Amino acid sequence: EPILNIAHVKLSDLVGYETAKKKLVENTEAFVSGRKANNCLLYGDAGTGKSSSIKAIANEYYDRGLRIIEVYRHQFRDLNDVIAQIKNRNYKFIIYMDDLSFEEFEAFQPTRETYALFGYPLGHTMSPALHHALFAAASRDADYIAVTVPPELLADALALARQKLAGINLTIPHKKAVIPLLDAVDQSAADLSSVNTVAFRDGKAIGFNTDILGFAESLERDGVSLRGKKVLLLGYGGAAAVMGYHCLCEGAHLFITGRNPEKAQALCNHLTRVLPSAKCTVCTRRQIPKDTAVVLNATPLGMFPREDKTPLYFLPRKTVYVFDAIYNPPVTALMKLANPRRTKTRDGLFMLVMQDASAQTIWYNAQFSD
Numbered sequence: 001e002p003i004l005n006i007a008h009v010k011l012s013d014l015v016g017y018e019t020a021k022k023k024l025v026e027n028t029e030a031f032v033s034g035r036k037a038n039n040c041l042l043y044g045d046a047g048t049g050k051s052s053s054i055k056a057i058a059n060e061y062y063d064r065g066l067r068i069i070e071v072y073r074h075q076f077r078d079l080n081d082v083i084a085q086i087k088n089r090n091y092k093f094i095i096y097m098d099d100l101s102f103e104e105f106e107a108f109q110p111t112r113e114t115y116a117l118f119g120y121p122l123g124h125t126m127s128p129a130l131h132h133a134l135f136a137a138a139s140r141d142a143d144y145i146a147v148t149v150p151p152e153l154l155a156d157a158l159a160l161a162r163q164k165l166a167g168i169n170l171t172i173p174h175k176k177a178v179i180p181l182l183d184a185v186d187q188s189a190a191d192l193s194s195v196n197t198v199a200f201r202d203g204k205a206i207g208f209n210t211d212i213l214g215f216a217e218s219l220e221r222d223g224v225s226l227r228g229k230k231v232l233l234l235g236y237g238g239a240a241a242v243m244g245y246h247c248l249c250e251g252a253h254l255f256i257t258g259r260n261p262e263k264a265q266a267l268c269n270h271l272t273r274v275l276p277s278a279k280c281t282v283c284t285r286r287q288i289p290k291d292t293a294v295v296l297n298a299t300p301l302g303m304f305p306r307e308d309k310t311p312l313y314f315l316p317r318k319t320v321y322v323f324d325a326i327y328n329p330p331v332t333a334l335m336k337l338a339n340p341r342r343t344k345t346r347d348g349l350f351m352l353v354m355q356d357a358s359a360q361t362i363w364y365n366a367q368f369s370d
């Protein structure tokens, strides 16, 4: 159904970001005149005029044949059909993709089983596309939406989710803040103070952390056993906490290193507080044990587009396994240090996919093989 009346926003109503507006107008002019134009990413906090700009563009260029089609991220899979339908029409079309705002989520009435990602801001998350691919693989008739939830509205969003949704994922900045709002939290998620998946069971909201499951599945797939092994962890941020926690649960001796020894010590202290019998040590580069068996990168060093960066210049001689949480590029500079005859390597893509697959297992007991 075409929408004929949209908010009467004009480009001249939008003030305060003239440079961005000028670029958008020049690009749209080029597009409607049949010249080369770019795809555009409008980013900024909620309420800074991104969708108003789109409405203003639609109003301004309507008479010159410009039409806007709004596609939510959960409608990704329909994109090819949409393009096929409009290809030979006599108009110029801009396809506009957006997340649901909190207000839209309040009004949202699911027509089938629906799951959601809550975050703020959401950036360009791959989760909706990945979850849809997983629903398709599991033959599940379900939807997945991305909702921008500002921190002060998290409690309201969770209350609405209990009524409307079958489960949710949480990303920055909600992973810790959601914990006091839940009825129960899985032990590892509680230990890490980080919940990224919520299941609704018998009216109760239960929190889990599937980052750990994604990492654990990667090691299992590669047949890596950690008990009694020395594991070097590069970095001490969010991914490092998850990876280090799993290694300690599996009985490894963990060595954490990074550019800020105090932050490395803080992670070590946290891990040994929640796992009192764990063996965890902070080390400098020079103190890296020569008999380290497993090396884990939990820093962004080596990530696209700065692929030449590496958190280490050589691997300890006895390294048998290198895991890099980075998933772009698929073979990082750190992984290239490995001697293929003795050292297995794995990038972070499988971990990423298995986090989402594990969420679906928690929600409705889906099982995924390769």
Ligand code: NAP
Binding pocket: 214, 234, 235, 236, 237, 238, 239, 240, 258, 259, 260, 263, 297, 298, 299, 300, 301, 303, 325, 326, 327, 347, 348, 349, 351, 352, 353, 355
């Ligand atoms: P984070 O919480 O911001 O932690 C980043 C870590 O890297 C910190 O220890 C940070 O140390 C260190 N670091 C950052 N820039 C550095 C530099 N230039 N030199 C040395 N150390 C540096 O981020 P995160 O969420 O843990 O993510 C870390 C990496 O893991 C990213 O590449 C991310 O894409 C990847 N990741 C992958 C998955 C997956 O599923 N595969 C999941 C989560 C994250 P300082 O605090 O001193 O800066």
